[in-house]
Amino acid sequence: MSEAQAALDDRSIARDLTAFQQNILVILSEEPMYGLAIKRELEEYYGTEVNHGRLYPNLDDLVEMGLVEKSQLDKRTNQYALSEEGRRAVLDQLAWQLSKFVTEDDRADEVRELAEAQL
Numbered sequence: 001m002s003e004a005q006a007a008l009d010d011r012s013i014a015r016d017l018t019a020f021q022q023n024i025l026v027i028l029s030e031e032p033m034y035g036l037a038i039k040r041e042l043e044e045y046y047g048t049e050v051n052h053g054r055l056y057p058n059l060d061d062l063v064e065m066g067l068v069e070k071s072q073l074d075k076r077t078n079q080y081a082l083s084e085e086g087r088r089a090v091l092d093q094l095a096w097q098l099s100k101f102v103t104e105d106d107r108a109d110e111v112r113e114l115a116e117a118q119l
Contacts, residue, residue, distance in 0.1 A: 014089035021058050025090050032081035
């Protein structure tokens, strides 16, 4: 498979993800985390409890899709990290959102200011 075909496959996978799954990828963009740390980040974002029965099946699906890598920290704790495919999926989603939002110079400036504030 060519690099271009692989990129298209990644994009189609990313576009089929739920918002919840996309949020997990964004959280893992910061750094690898164990499940409970991801759960806390999601709860902070949603402002409500995130059920284990919702989180872990979604993490398993993302691992199965090749967007997240799973490793063992110890006998009881798994760590999750964004794979290269997952990073491309996050970038693809972000590029699509920006293509819809940035329609004039003022909006581009707003996005630039947000990005600079994060650095």
